[in-house]
Amino acid sequence: MSDPHAPAALPSSIEQTLQLLTGAGYVADRALATVLHLSLRMGRPLFLEGEAGVGKTEIAKVLSQTLGRDLIRLQCYEGLDLAAAVYEWNYPAQMVEIRVSEAAGDTDHTSLSKSIFEDRFLIKRPVLQALEPSLKGPPVFLIDELDRADEAFEAFLLEVLSEYQVTIPELGTIKAEEPPIVIITTNRTREIHDALKRRCLYHWVDYPNAERELEIVRTKVPGASDVLTGEIVAFVQKLRAEDDLFKQPGVAETLDWATALSELNEIALDPDMATDTLGVLLKYQDDIERVRGSRLKQIIDEIRKEDPNKAQPMPMV
Template sequence: MGKSQLPNSIEETERLLQHGGYVSDRALATVLHLSLRMGRPLFLEGEAGVGKTEIAKVLSAALNRPLIRLQCYEGLDVSTAVYEWNYAAQMVEIRLAEAEGNVSRAALSQSVFSPRFLIKRPVLQALEKTPEGAPIFLIDELDRSDEAFEAFLLEVLADNQVTIPELGTIKADEPPITIITTNRTREIHDALKRRCLYHWLDYPDGERELEIVNRKVPGASERLAREVVAFVQRLRAKEDLFKQPGVAETLDWATALTELNEVALDPEMVTDTLGTLLKYQEDIDRIKGSKAHEIVEELRRDLYGQPGLKNEP
């Protein structure tokens, strides 16, 4: 699948995302469209759970291209991310050559450091063109890796190539569609950012988050979806939590309440299921009990214009 089959406009990019079940705003669709057309990596920054990783998954499905994912972590190195040699197979090759006794050292060295003994990790896999076209290359949570690995990526992002000392430079025939995500636990160097287009992915507003819940949790009642979103929006806006719930947590909570056959928020059930929405005990302690009751009562006044928990919409 070549460049001509990529979306030709911002509107087509919005439709592509919507077709994959991703509810985006125009700003995101615009920068994604430019990234696809210009062949530049897209650097997505934002809080955990706002849907950064999901964009790469949706692109993979919508464009029918393989998704190559590099999950970053502290201590990530070239042998894990890029390539390593199959040492066991190389040793077998050496032993067989020694047994035959008629292979020169130079020829043997060239043989064991050939592509057939190369184990390709995500970075090398991303540089390979597939029958469907260049893959979607997701570099997930780059801020968790070390600065040394971040510096290594400069060659990959700038020139779409990797240098292997024993083989030389391997360059992509067609650049992968690269999505880089970071939760901003540390700053990424400007040299890497300059090679990318940038977008900050924020929490959605209530209207967009409700649309996301309706799409992703179709089994939730209209009332439950509306109240779940209003509750989460209220937490983000007014509560000083250690970790605000992301869209992923909103979806988990809506799904959990639907599985429990809830059709509206009940303060006791809110308290019982807060572990689905909040991931720190301090935050749960802050919201459970009377606070949950207060928030449910407040959101119902806002939604339905009448006081009390027993009012129907």
């Protein structure tokens, strides 16, 4: 009889890795499945780089879901320090311990100084949590948007990713019994140092081509009509082919737009409704102003001219 608490087995081939992703609704190409398979089998962190909204973070969520592992997420930001990322001491509880000891007449300061730095007073943050053993197996440790953190914190991660250990002066070195599954993402707002990249397997997550994006939208937004789905994907692909937008829409925005228009009972791209909902697809006012109006209608007309069989004209109201 199998142990329900036993950790799920890692995929043993590229095909199984691809099936694992597909089974969770993540449409991946073989290149991504290959590097993910190697990362899992070799026990090396996977460094995913690419534009925002292309599905980097989702890979960690899918792994956690399909492998039955805990997901521990460290969201990086400017000024991130050890207290927020690794650990800090519970100072209020330590003060209470000191006052209780003093009230009880305990004057052994050496013993007291040791007791207030026991594990029970340690507040464990994501890095330390990721090194702890679990009945489910090593967790999936997502270090999200590392490029937003300072270089000093990036340098600290070298010890974590090299030896999977953290040194706490009052307690000593804490080392993982088994390395966590580490996924690192970056939107490339700055370059990450080579010393950290060398510890990882690397993959650039690009915008999907039209065929794969169409499959993604059909998988994630099954309620959208085939015509609407095809026109949305074609519209977004045309926008990405142009270079005058401040921020090109990612797959996440494509899905949001398809969901929004489907909720509004649209069966195809209507210029007026598309204009009214551009804020779902584009996140900067300058980009919205560039696309709205005649340019938006021109793109829709081009889509229908290029594929008249699939992109049907709007019904008369």
